[in-house]
Amino acid sequence: MAAINRDDVAHLARLAHIEMSAEELDRMAGELAVIVDAVKSVSEAAGDGVPATSHPIPLSNVFREDVVGHTFTAEQALSGAPDSDADRFKVPAILDED
Amino acid sequence: MSTDATLSFEEAMEKYDPVLGFEVHVELNTKTKMFSSAPNVFGDEPNTNVNEVDLGMPGVLPVVNKTAVESSIKIGLALNCKIAESCRFARKNYFYPDTPKNFQTSQYDEPIAYDGYLDIELEDGTVFRVEIERAHMEEDAGKLTHLGGSAGRIQGAEYSLVDYNRAGVPLVEIVTKPIEGAGSRAPELAKAYVAAVREIVKNLGVSDAKMERGNVRCDANVSLRPHGRERFGIRSETKNVNSLRAVEHAVRYEIQRHAAVLDSGEPVIQETRHWHEDTRTTTSGRAKSDADDYRYFPEPDLVPVVPSREWVEEIRQTLPEPPAERRKRLKQDWGYSDLEFRDVVNAGVLDEIEETITAGATASVARKWWMGEIVGRAKNADVDPGQLGVTPATIVELSKMVEAGKINNKMASAVLDGVLAGEGTPAEVVEKRGLAVVSDDGPLLEAIDAALAAQPDVAEKIRGGKVQAIGAIVGGVMKATRGQADAGRVRELILEKLGVTA
Numbered sequence: 001m002a003a004i005n006r007d008d009v010a011h012l013a014r015l016a017h018i019e020m021s022a023e024e025l026d027r028m029a030g031e032l033a034v035i036v037d038a039v040k041s042v043s044e045a046a047g048d049g050v051p052a053t054s055h056p057i058p059l060s061n062v063f064r065e066d067v068v069g070h071t072f073t074a075e076q077a078l079s080g081a082p083d084s085d086a087d088r089f090k091v092p093a094i095l096d097e098d
Numbered sequence: 099m100s101t102d103a104t105l106s107f108e109e110a111m112e113k114y115d116p117v118l119g120f121e122v123h124v125e126l127n128t129k130t131k132m133f134s135s136a137p138n139v140f141g142d143e144p145n146t147n148v149n150e151v152d153l154g155m156p157g158v159l160p161v162v163n164k165t166a167v168e169s170s171i172k173i174g175l176a177l178n179c180k181i182a183e184s185c186r187f188a189r190k191n192y193f194y195p196d197t198p199k200n201f202q203t204s205q206y207d208e209p210i211a212y213d214g215y216l217d218i219e220l221e222d223g224t225v226f227r228v229e230i231e232r233a234h235m236e237e238d239a240g241k242l243t244h245l246g247g248s249a250g251r252i253q254g255a256e257y258s259l260v261d262y263n264r265a266g267v268p269l270v271e272i273v274t275k276p277i278e279g280a281g282s283r284a285p286e287l288a289k290a291y292v293a294a295v296r297e298i299v300k301n302l303g304v305s306d307a308k309m310e311r312g313n314v315r316c317d318a319n320v321s322l323r324p325h326g327r328e329r330f331g332i333r334s335e336t337k338n339v340n341s342l343r344a345v346e347h348a349v350r351y352e353i354q355r356h357a358a359v360l361d362s363g364e365p366v367i368q369e370t371r372h373w374h375e376d377t378r379t380t381t382s383g384r385a386k387s388d389a390d391d392y393r394y395f396p397e398p399d400l401v402p403v404v405p406s407r408e409w410v411e412e413i414r415q416t417l418p419e420p421p422a423e424r425r426k427r428l429k430q431d432w433g434y435s436d437l438e439f440r441d442v443v444n445a446g447v448l449d450e451i452e453e454t455i456t457a458g459a460t461a462s463v464a465r466k467w468w469m470g471e472i473v474g475r476a477k478n479a480d481v482d483p484g485q486l487g488v489t490p491a492t493i494v495e496l497s498k499m500v501e502a503g504k505i506n507n508k509m510a511s512a513v514l515d516g517v518l519a520g521e522g523t524p525a526e527v528v529e530k531r532g533l534a535v536v537s538d539d540g541p542l543l544e545a546i547d548a549a550l551a552a553q554p555d556v557a558e559k560i561r562g563g564k565v566q567a568i569g570a571i572v573g574g575v576m577k578a579t580r581g582q583a584d585a586g587r588v589r590e591l592i593l594e595k596l597g598v599t600a
Contacts, residue, residue, distance in 0.1 A: 015391055017193055054186060054396030060404040063164035066128050069135025070149055077145040077153060077262070087144045088259035091195040093244065 004033045101379070103358040107282075107350060110322070110357030116284045117330050118277040118349065119319035120291060124270045124299050125238060126169045127306045127313075131266035132237040133160030133203060133400075138268070140311055144261035152266040154199030159399050162187075166268035167210070167403055169304035170235045171413050173270050174211025176298045176420065177230045184404045185210045187235070187397040195260050196239035204271075206394040209234035210403065216298075218290045219422060220283060221444065223436075228291055229275040238267035276330065284320075284353065289346035292316050296342075297421045309340050316345050320352040322360060331356070332366040336380050339373045348373050351380060428452065432461035445473045447483045450490070457490035459497055467493045471514055492517055495524045504540035509533045539591060542575065542583055546592055549574030561596050568592055 006029045013020045020028065074087040083090040105113075131138050134151035150158045174181050188206035214230035241264050246256025272295060280287045296314045300307035307313050321333035334356070339348045352371065359366050370383035419427070428448065429439045432455070442448055447468045454464040468483065476483040496513060499505045505513060505528060516527030528534050534541050549571045550557045559567040568589060575588045593599065 011391075015191075015393065055398065055401055057401070059401040060184070062161065062401050063167065064130075064135065064161040066130050066163050066165035067135065068130050068137045071136050071146060072148055072150075072153075074143060074145040077148050085259055088243070088261050089145070089195070091258050091260055093246070093255040093257050094194065 004036065005029055008032075102355050103362070104351070104354035105357040105361060107354055110353050111282045113324065114322035114331075114353075114357050114360065115278075115325050115327075116280065116349075116353050117321045117323065117333075118274075118280060118284055118288060119333070120272075120274045120277075120288070121317040121319075122272045122292060122295050123238075123315045123317075124173065124272065124295070124305050124307075125313045126166050126268040126270065126304055128163055128165045128169065128268055130163055132163055132166050132235070132268035134266055136266065139263075140306075142263055144263060147263040148265065152198075152262055154197075160203065160397075162400060162403065163268060166235065167405070168413060169268070169302070170210050170233065170270050171405060171410060172302045172304055172417060173272070173299060174214065174233050175410070175414050175417060176302055177211065177214040177216055177233060177272065179211035179214030179230055179233060181405055181410045182208060182210050182212065182403075184208070184402050186402045187400045188394045189397050190236075190392045190394055192392055194239075195258065196242055196265070198240070198262060198265065202236060202239065203397055203400070204236035204394075205234035210405070216291070216294055217422065218287060218294050220286055220290055221440070223440075224283075226280065226283075226287055226290075228277055228287075231273045231275045233270055233272045236269045236271060238264050238269050240265040285346045285350040288318060288349040289342050292345045293342050294421070301418055301421050301424075303418075309342065312340060315340055318345060318348050318352070320349055320356065321366070322353065322356045331360070332368050334366065334369055334371050334380075336371040336373050337383065341375075344373060344375055347378050348380060351378060355380070432465075434461070434465065438465065441469060445469060445483060447473060450484050450488075454490040454493050458494045459490070463497045464493065467497070471511060475514075475518070487518060488514070492524060499524060499528070499540075502540045504528070504534055539587070541579070542588060542591055543595075545575045545578040545583070546571070546588065546595060548578060550592075550595070557596065560592070560598060563598070565593070565598060 006025050009025050009028045009032060010020070013025070078084045078087065078089065081089050126138075128138050130136060131152060134149055136149045136152055137147045139147055151160055171181055185205060185208040187203050189201040190204045190206070191201045193200055209232040211233040212231065214233070216228050216230060218226045218228055220226060240260050240262040243259045243261075244255035244257075245259060274291075277284075277287070277291075292314070296307045296309065299305040299314065305313050309315075316339045318336045318339055319333045320336070321331040323329065323331045334352055336348045336352060339345050356366050367382075367385055369385045371380035372383050373380050425439075425443065425448070432439075432451075434442065442451060442465065445468070450472075451461075451464045451468050454468070455461055459467070467488075472486060472488050473483050476486045479486060492514070496505075496510050499513075500507060500510050509528075512531065513524050513527045513533060516522075516531055517524055521527045521530055552574060553570060556567050556570045560571070571592050572585055572588050575592075576583060576585060
């Protein structure tokens with residue numbers, strides 16, 4: 001059984017900007033461990049002879065030529081924005097970063 | 099804003115040994131972005147150089163810009179790096195509105211270039227080797243403007259406006275290994291290193307390399323340790339130091355600040371620092387925290403980049419002469435003394451002098467004009483010499499006028515002022531300001547040419563030996579110069595011109 005405690009879950013929740021109640025943290029600590037174990041069974045199936053890969057298809061060097069394609073107008077770009085000003089996305093001030 | 103205590107630089111150096119490290123971000127000047135075909139252009143209207151990929155819309159797929167990969171390989175090779183046989187992209191996860199995807203596509207465990215070095219020449223000619231850890235590909239973030247509260251500062255801002263034109267612009271991040279042994283020359287080395295990187299990427303043609311536009315941005319890491327200790331001290335990282343002068347000042351300031359902290363017996367806090375050009379100090383950004391857990395993982399939407407050895411060698415063949423080698427060659431070609439050449443380099447007019455020589459001036463004439471006339475004017479105008487508006491053609495024309503005796507050096511300087519004031523070409527300025535040396539042969543020769551051209555039959559007679567016919571030509575010249583010419587000298591010059599001995 002993977003060792004995932006309540007603090008690990010709280011940490012992940014904070015990183016992922018997910019608000020979780022005390023009960024949810026308790027429950028998720030148990031459930032996450034089970035999920036991780038389930039995923040882990042894949043590595044057992046693969047065995048030693050199969051190298052790790054980050055991509056399922058054996059492709060490389062998929063490139064695009066450096067040629068300008070389509071763009072949005074500012075109006076189109078902002079059409080889904082909750083708020084905007086002066087053709088720019090308007091967001092709440094966030095203080096803990098530069 | 100609280101002011102941190104500092105020691106004098108000298109005292110800090112007596113007690114401590116600085117260790118530096120740099121992360122330099124270079125914006126590539128490709129036509130399009132790293133993963134989208136939207137244009138990579140500076141200064142356009144907000145949110146017009148974006149498409150669905152740059153805005154991180156659901157379901158979109160990034161595709162790698164081949165030219166950006168090629169430029170990254172060029173940078174790697176110019177930094178004497180090994181080029182990876184295979185490398186991949188990774189997601190760097192964080193929440194911040196400058197990145198609409200909530201992750202930056204970067205490289206983590208497999209950078210495209212690694213294990214390089216750069217030999218940095220300090221002003222007195224000392225060469226210092228800086229080891230390069232890696233150079234990796236990534237994308238730039240959008241630009242935030244903080245509004246409300248104290249203008250421009252994030253502290254007290256009420257909201258921020260985001261322009262994603264810069265989001266997705268190709269970046270190469272160059273990371274050094276810890277730089278030890280610079281001692282009191284650390285600030286100078288910092289400046290020289292960033293200058294060298296900027297020069298290299300400019301010379302490669304892969305970046306516009308304008309620091310004032312953020313094409314080259316430097317994060318400077320500084321730590322101190324007592325002399326003789328091997329283990330590094332705790333470092334601070336001063337972000338976005340965006341001019342060469344600021345890099346030098348920021349490193350110097352951080353050394354002085356760290357020394358005061360260590361002297362007080364407190365530990366240095368590992369944190370980012372913000373550089374303030376106005377006060378030449380840094381202030382605390384934020385401490386390293388949970389938020390720095392970026393949970394990198396391989397980018398599933400992009401396949402590995404596998405630069406074939408043939409491709410890498412092909413690219414290597416196209417690399418221009420490295421700037422340091424070029425300087426050596428030019429110094430020899432031009433025959434300048436060590437001091438003369440160093441002054442030229444430090445004045446930042448190497449390119450300008452080379453262009454002027456290519457345009458037809460001699461090495462000494464080009465140096466005389468740039469160093470003697472133009473650098474001073476540029477300083478007064480507070481611009482780079484190259485930005486003053488003096489073209490090589492102007493200098494060649496001026497020096498020809500001086501050589502021909504049409505104007506003297508003092509007048510030439512005044513003519514240059516006229517050209518810079520927008521009065522036209524040197525010839526036009528001479529004309530308008532009436533600066534020509536009339537007693538000189540120059541203007542006479544012009545008038546003689548005109549008179550000969552106007553009376554070709556007379557010219558022919560003189561050539562044929564009928565020297566007495568010269569009166570008609572002399573008359574024409576006297577008329578053209580409104581009697582200001584010396585008729586005897588005019589006569590001599592005409593005969594000389596026609597190759598006739600009287």
